[in-house]
Amino acid sequence: MSGSSNVGIDVDGPEVEDPEKMAEFQAKIDAGHLIEVDDWMPAAYRDAMLRMAEHHANSEIVGALPEGEWITRAPSLKRKLALTAKVQDEVGHGQMLYRVSQDLGKTRDAMLRDLITGKTKYHNCFNYPCPEWSDVCMIAWLIDGAAIMNQGSLAEGAYGPYVRTMKRINMEEAFHFKHGEDMVLTLMSGTAKQREMAQNAFDRWWGPSLMFFGPPDKPNAEQLPPMRWRMKIVKNDELRQRFVDRFAPAALDMGIKINVVTKDENGFVTSTKPDENLQLNEDTGHWEFTQPDWDEFFKVIRGNGPCNRQRLALRRMSYEQGHWVRQAILSGASSLPPAA
Amino acid sequence: MSKLRQNLVENDSDLDTPRVPDGLDYVVFTKKRDDLPHKFAGFINAPDDVLGLAYAREHYGQDEECVSIWLIPTEHIGGRSISFRADSSSRETRPFEVFVQANEGGVHLHQGQVHAASADEALKCAGDTIDGASAGHSVWAIDRATIVATEPDDLIWRHVSQDYRLARGYSRDVREKWERIRAVEDVDRYQAEDLKETF
Numbered sequence: 001m002s003g004s005s006n007v008g009i010d011v012d013g014p015e016v017e018d019p020e021k022m023a024e025f026q027a028k029i030d031a032g033h034l035i036e037v038d039d040w041m042p043a044a045y046r047d048a049m050l051r052m053a054e055h056h057a058n059s060e061i062v063g064a065l066p067e068g069e070w071i072t073r074a075p076s077l078k079r080k081l082a083l084t085a086k087v088q089d090e091v092g093h094g095q096m097l098y099r100v101s102q103d104l105g106k107t108r109d110a111m112l113r114d115l116i117t118g119k120t121k122y123h124n125c126f127n128y129p130c131p132e133w134s135d136v137c138m139i140a141w142l143i144d145g146a147a148i149m150n151q152g153s154l155a156e157g158a159y160g161p162y163v164r165t166m167k168r169i170n171m172e173e174a175f176h177f178k179h180g181e182d183m184v185l186t187l188m189s190g191t192a193k194q195r196e197m198a199q200n201a202f203d204r205w206w207g208p209s210l211m212f213f214g215p216p217d218k219p220n221a222e223q224l225p226p227m228r229w230r231m232k233i234v235k236n237d238e239l240r241q242r243f244v245d246r247f248a249p250a251a252l253d254m255g256i257k258i259n260v261v262t263k264d265e266n267g268f269v270t271s272t273k274p275d276e277n278l279q280l281n282e283d284t285g286h287w288e289f290t291q292p293d294w295d296e297f298f299k300v301i302r303g304n305g306p307c308n309r310q311r312l313a314l315r316r317m318s319y320e321q322g323h324w325v326r327q328a329i330l331s332g333a334s335s336l337p338p339a340a
Numbered sequence: 341m342s343k344l345r346q347n348l349v350e351n352d353s354d355l356d357t358p359r360v361p362d363g364l365d366y367v368v369f370t371k372k373r374d375d376l377p378h379k380f381a382g383f384i385n386a387p388d389d390v391l392g393l394a395y396a397r398e399h400y401g402q403d404e405e406c407v408s409i410w411l412i413p414t415e416h417i418g419g420r421s422i423s424f425r426a427d428s429s430s431r432e433t434r435p436f437e438v439f440v441q442a443n444e445g446g447v448h449l450h451q452g453q454v455h456a457a458s459a460d461e462a463l464k465c466a467g468d469t470i471d472g473a474s475a476g477h478s479v480w481a482i483d484r485a486t487i488v489a490t491e492p493d494d495l496i497w498r499h500v501s502q503d504y505r506l507a508r509g510y511s512r513d514v515r516e517k518w519e520r521i522r523a524v525e526d527v528d529r530y531q532a533e534d535l536k537e538t539f
Contacts, residue, residue: 109362117354181514319357327360
């Protein structure tokens with residue numbers, strides 16, 4: 001559910017590209033044309049687009065895991081149905097994005113395996129735990145909401161196959177978000193216990209949502225390859241501001257308090273205090289807010305984060321246990337599952 | 341939490357499970373109604389044609405009901421086409437389906453059929469006879485025999501209302517809940533921005 005246009009690009013890599021071809025390539029992008037899979041592209045671009053699509057695909061697959069945990073424990077049949085549909089959508093998005101990566105030169109099987117063995121990564125926010133049902137509600141409202149904004153921006157990019165995939169994904173993301181909004185509104189219009197659950201989950205997910213768009217931009221972001229090649233279209237800080245402008249007043253109107261929190265190494269909140277910076281600036285029309293804890297962000301990226309090993313262990317188990325199915329389909333032989 | 345999830349072994353060693361080859365890739369076209377053309381819907385990966393159709397019915401017959409699904413192996417599309425060895429001694433023609441993407445960034449629509457002895461000839465013929473083909477941004481001419489299709493009387497339909505998995509299934513509930521909290525004109529303004537800016 002989440003594209004990261006924050007991949008590093010090694011433009012001065014070992015391949016030196018033909019300057020005339022590079023100029024043509026850049027001109028094509030500058031003129032607003034789309035690059036398609038069979039077009040000439042510099043090696044650095046091909047590599048970066050592949051990693052971006054692969055990272056995004058991984059995020060969709062791993063993003064389904066914390067929600068999968070809650071299908072059997074959802075409070076009503078209606079919520080179970082919706083959550084099952086959401087999980088199904090996410091996996092479908094992963095498939096679509098692996099497709100984009102495949103065309104750029106990596107096999108599906110290699111990508112599935114690299115995710116499991118930790119060689120490739122996924123979006124940071126899915127390393128945080130989901131201890132309560134209300135976390136599912138907040139993720140659908142805040143994180144899917146952030147993803148729609150991010151993906152809407154990425155849909156203005158230059159790489160045709162990825163752009164078309166963003167448009168398609170956002171059609172389904174709309175349902176995830178609307179349903180999330182319904183769940184959070186339900187909690188906040190409910191009992192004191194429901195409102196408390198919602199507040200606690202918001203305290204856990206507001207920070208990761210702000211961090212969703214990536215760290216604060218470098219001052220020369222527009223000159224760097226991701227923006228020059230229209231892999232990233234809008235700066236992280238601008239997207240983040242859009243998000244706050246929409247979600248802060250909505251949360252406050254629902255009765256949610258927006259706090260600055262500290263977390264322990266397991267991702268649980270250890271302290272909260274109101275965000276004193278949070279207010280609407282009448283002159284700019286934007287909401288001011290306290291930046292999330294960027295130290296925590298980089299620590300989680302480096303150390304992989306609270307739930308990383310658990311999530312990957314589940315993916316590994318699923319892949320290993322599914323082997324007999326793949327074998328059976330490919331060999332055409334009938335076979336039995338391994339004894340439980 | 342299920343016992344299974346609680347007792348997972350965490351490790352990051354290489355996988356013992358043998359690798360498997362990727363399946364086949366197909367481009368999927370769906371026809372929403374009898375009076376509409378087949379339209380590009382996406383891709384599917386599957387071990388063979390039969391499963392490909394089954395997966396495509398499940399994935400693409402999902403939120404978009406349709407009356408026909410076509411799968412085309414991606415090797416026949418675009419720059420990665422296998423060029424059919426045009427047997428120059430034979431003038432036997434066969435049907436080619438023509439798909440046109442009118443503008444950059446758009447999707448391919450099925451525009452008609454031509455008869456030709458090779459894909460190249462079919463493209464040329466399409467340029468002359470099919471609406472929009474010569475001006476189109478991208479044109480594909482695909483040998484009809486390579487297209488995997490659902491049967492004409494196959495029903496690809498949903499047993500139940502799909503509202504539980506669509507945004508429109510929640511719009512009214514959400515609106516009602518907001519109106520208990522915010523003034524109506526604030527709700528209008530908020531919903532006017534709702535997601536539309538992202539599409």
